Each structure stands twice: as structure tokens, then as C-alpha cells.
Amino acid sequence: MTIDKSQIRNAATVIVLRDRHTSPRILMGQRGAKAVFMPNKFVFPGGAVDADDADIPLIAPLPDTCARRLAEDAGRNLAHALCVAAIRELWEETGLILGQQGQWVDPVPDDWTTFAATGHLPDAAALQFVFRAITPPGRPRRFDARFFLVDADAIASDLDDFDAACDELSHLQWVSLAQARAFDMPFITEVVLAEVEARAHDPNPPTSVPFFKNNDEESLFLRLRGDQSAPFNTAKDARD
Template sequence: MRNASTVIVLRDRETTPRVLMGQRGAKAAFMPNKFVFPGGAVDRSDSDIPLAAPPPSPCLDRLQDDAPAGLAHALAVAAIRELWEETGLMLGAPGAWSSTPHEDWHDFAASGFLPDARALQFVFRAITPPGRPRRFDARFFLVDAKTVVSDLDDFSAASDELSHLQWVRLEDARSFDMPFITEVVLSEVQARIDKPSPPDSVPFFKNNDEESLFLRLHGNRH
């Protein structure tokens, strides 16, 4: 099982809320043809990438709940990297890299930005149930589109991992072919439309080989 990060970018939350989604390829080993949020597995190099700022402290604390020490940083970096790779959208702050960036970050660094995690709000966690071809321990991050530093409608720098990238109105999202867990997370997003601060606790679907549990992560400060 691999750790993973997923990013829900929320646009126009005060008027007509929309989220950014794309469609996975028909030949994808995991969730083929499904409409999903940008995201993917944590890479080994993610732990070495500098951040201009970490996630907000309540979220950082909950990311460390029931997780290996030091993983929170890599999860935040993976979220920013996957958003950048799959959509071309950038969460960053002006800054110079202290060393030559990893190849995944060359273009990001060339723009004059460091990855910036302060806008990431940790809102959901789910482990893929047993029996699937691939299993992930996925953390879902909610981001207000106002914090993106690139053009929200320019997907020209996106990879080909997701097709049909589009801003989907929340009220229309469930008409798309999406995984069950994505529907569950959309409900959580809907409940947070008028709550700009990080949640008091984070839902956690913990699917082990022995049992499935619905927990809430409060962090060490609870």
C-alpha cells in the first residue's frame, strides 16, 4: 500500500462553487475511466523537496495522527506536485531553490516559485479496501482556488494523466462517473463551503484486511 495525496481545488465558493476534475484513462490500472480529483502516490523524492511554508498547524497535527513520523511533509509536497503535473496549476510562493531541483520540479522552479503548502487544508483520509489491484492510503486536501498562483483556466502544462480537465459545479458533479469515495469526499466539501478554516477533526475510512472502521483524526492536541 502506498501513501497518496489528492487535491480538491474549490472555485467560486461564495457564488457557484466548482471543483476541478479530470477523467482517468481507459487503460489505467486504478479507477479507469473515472472522473477524479488530481492526485497520486507519494514519491521517495518528495521528502527532500523544500516548502516555502508548511500546511497550517491544525492540519499538520492531524496529518501526523496514525502516520509515520515525518510523512506530513512528503504528503504536502506530493499534493502540490500532483496538482502541478496533472493540471499545470501551481501552489507556490516566490523564492529561490537552494539546490538543483529534482527533475519533476524543473519547470516549477524555473517559474521563480517554491512549492507552498500553507493553503492545503487536510479534510479527509481513506484507505483503499482490500481486493483492489492497487491500494492507497490517501489524504485529501481542500484548496481555495484563490490561492493558486497560475491561470485557473490554463491547463497547457498538464500531463496526459487526466483528460477532460474541467471546473465542475458541485450541484452537477454526481452526474459524472466517479468512484464512491469521491462522492463521499464531495459531500464533505459541500459541508465546508461556508467554513474557510480547517476542520476540527478529519474523517478517516480505515479499511484494513481485518476490518473497516470509520474514525476521526483529532491530532495530538485533542
């Protein structure tokens, strides 16, 4: 499939927070020097949503509060694919498993064969939607990125074992929040980091989600709160 490099692609990024109540640390890695998008920068694991992500079953869906906010200014059916992309990218780039033990019933898509071989099914219940940002115009790649925070206690694998990771990120490491700003990060990563610092000791989803909406016409800072009045069933909507 040919990708139009000028289009804005939906993407998911995962911030894994470890030891949040004692000495909070986050998982980061460095992009390659030859990467087209943000070369050499330290980032959180993440990437674009794939076409197959909407069809991957989740053993447990994203909580409704976060799903509503994902649907705001986006479309409610996208929430499932974004969660699947977040779990897939976390596995591919770090080798960490966000899932529960279980057997795959249907034929396993190529992107999920190694994950399925661990004996786990993807689980979105621990993900919290905390930030959204659209890459400004003029960049070589543009993404509508949703940032998910997850407590490291929800990870089913060894937190220090990155052997299954691909080579997209190097120097994978747990970085203390106090030291993270010393790393060479993209501007938006620094902004998200401030949001994580403010939420480090609070296990509940935020009351609203910041959204940097960079269109070709204007740049806006919005707050996503979700429509709490309308019925919303994450599992059903993912199948619609």
C-alpha cells in the same frame, strides 16, 4: 525502483475549490480507459508520494492543526512529504501552481524542473487536510490517500490554463458542486464530495477529519482530531 503492487502506498489528492462563496466549483479530470486504477472515472488530481518528496523544501509549511491530524495514526514526519506530493501532483496533472515566487537553491530534482522553471517554490500554507481513506483489499492498487482542500485564490497561475498538464487526466474542467454527482466517480470521491459540499462556505479547517480505515482484518470509520497537547513544529519535524 520496483513497486510492490500489493503494498499500500501513501498518496495525496487535491480538491481545488473555486468561487466558494458564490457558485462553488471543483476541478476534476477523467482517468484514461487503460488506467489500472479507476479507469474512465472522474477524479480530483493526485497520486502517490515519491521518495524525493520528503526532501523538497516548502516556502511555507502546512498549518499545525492539519499537520497534527495527518500525524495521527501515521507518524508526524510524513506530513511534509504528503504536502509536497499534493503540490507536485496538482502541477503535473493540471499545470496549476500552488506556490510563491522564489529561487531554488539546491539542484532541482527531475520531477520538479518544470515547476521550478516557473519561478515558484511550493507553498503548503493554504492546504487543509479534510479526508483520509485507505483503498479496500482486493483492488489492483491500494493507497492510503489524504485529501487536501485548497481555495482557488491560493493558486498562483491562471485557473483556466491547463497547458502545462501531463496527459494523465483528460477533460480537465471546473465542475459545479450542484452538477458534480452526474459524473462517473469512484465511490470514495462521492463521499469526499459530500464533505466538500458541507464545507464549501467555511474557510476554517474541519473540527475533525473523517478516516475510512480499510485493513485486511476490518473496516473502520474513525475521526482524526490530532494531539493538541504535545508541542508540534511542522518545519522542524519535516527535517527530522
